[in-house]
Amino acid sequence: MAWATSAITQLAGAVALERRGRGAQGEKEGSLAIDNPKLSVQSIPGLQAQLVCPGDVVSAEPGALRGRGVVERADGKLVATTCGVVEHVNKLLYVRPLKHRYAGSVGDVVVGRIVEVQTDRWAVEIGTAQLAYLHLGAIHLPGNVQRRRTDEDTLRIREFFDENDLISAEVQKVQESGELALQTRNSRYGKLQNGVLACVPSVFVRRQAQHLVNLPRVGVMVVLGNNGWVWVCAPPKVAGSGRQETINFSQMDVRYQKVNPDMRERISRVRNSVLCLVGYGLEITPDSITFLYEQSLKLDLAAWELLDSARCDSAGLVEKLVAEVTQSSGR
């Protein structure tokens, strides 16, 4: 499985597994010795020398290009500025941080919350250093009408989105000042309803083919925001024949509806699976969520128990995860 392979090469994942192993050991016998090789980072060759803390000297051959996370000290040595892994790409040298705030790039799908309504735009909190902005001209009008925005639309701005609404959007542009401009010109994007939000660090959600996914075997829809905000909701009803026909999703009819208890239970299980995956440092993809969801059902874990690492441990969920990760990465 692709998600598992990338998870073990991704350091954050490996380290978190390690941390877990260490924590358990420390409680049991008060020593940090690791006799549980399957949870160890050591199984990844070549990783030892690459981890750095701020202020550590990064070894570099002469002529290396200094990338993100590396600065030159007064004595001419290159030092790391964040905790992370040193990466070389030809001459470029950079440090990939273990954890950082989301910095947008064009085309990312994000989940955000409207914090302010201004005259012709909304300020959206998406977990970046600055607020992102969604202009009135960059949204999709209800009923899929295509027209210029009028003054009337400006007056009715709160009918589209109001403060504290959660929306999904796409990053349209990164301004020179680092400010992000968003757009929801597709009817897939827009207000999010009938679900729950799970906020995780943005490193756990990579760019993938699909960010708005209906999990087929689970029957729940997830919006995997690149900013690490994951929305889990009941799948929207499709008007008409029940099949998606047009590419702009204009048939999708998303509105507030009553979610039945069974669906609620599934939604909360998926949300907790997401948080559980992050707790073990694994990436969030549709595959990984489905795997954990099904395993938790098989092991007879209640949805809330997924958040309790001790219960996950005793039920054998961790072994299953580790087995999956190590097996599919060929070790």
Next chain:
Amino acid sequence: MAMEVITPEGFRFDGRRVNEPRGIQCCVGGCGREADGYAVFELGSTKAVAYVYGPMEAKQRSQSLHDRATLSCTLSTATFATVARNFGRKGDRQSQERSMWLQQTFESAILLEQYPRSQIRLFVQVLQAEGSPVAAAINAATLALADAGIPMRDLVVACTAGLLGRKPAMDLSREEEQAGGAAVLVASLTGSKRVSLLEVESKVPEGFFAPLYDMALQGCHAIAEQMRRPRNPDIQRSLCFLPPRTCLLEHASEGFSLRKSRRKA
């Protein structure tokens, strides 16, 4: 004359030699999803907890600068941290001044120009003040900033040194601080061997400043070494940044029981 502070064999009250810091415990990250960075640092029984939020949009427009991030620091001391309990003294002069020290220390270390128009907020609380509380607070703040992934030129590490009798000693405990000898607090960028904070609040006898300063710097390096290096050499060195999660629970339960006891009284 006060009591003997160093035995003829060269040991202090708590059994350390003059050039030994107290035992260190770090607990970084893992807990507290709300904050971007979180750390607890213990220096002997002195304990400080730090939370970092940001970089994020400034709460007030006036707080943001167009070319770099602003840093706001708050250092407080818990009411139960000291021997004498003092309730309702939030934002007194001492903690305001100490917050200022923290801010100046970290403004020189953090690469603020990478985040224009945003704000980084740092909250440090001393949970137990058993000597050198500010040093512990600075160390906790460094770890929390590192956990939040905020780029820094170097790890900022602080340590105190003071005169015991006529001998300079590293990392004063509360008894030693109260003995009334001269004391200095040094925070340094350990890798580049630069000093970012030097506080001398008492009179230092002539000729003793240099040895005290050197002793504090040595302490900084010793502490930084332990912060970076895990106790077990087999484990990755950066893993000292990823301790078990039980820490916050313990801390929370501690706080809880304290709150209860106060309500009873």
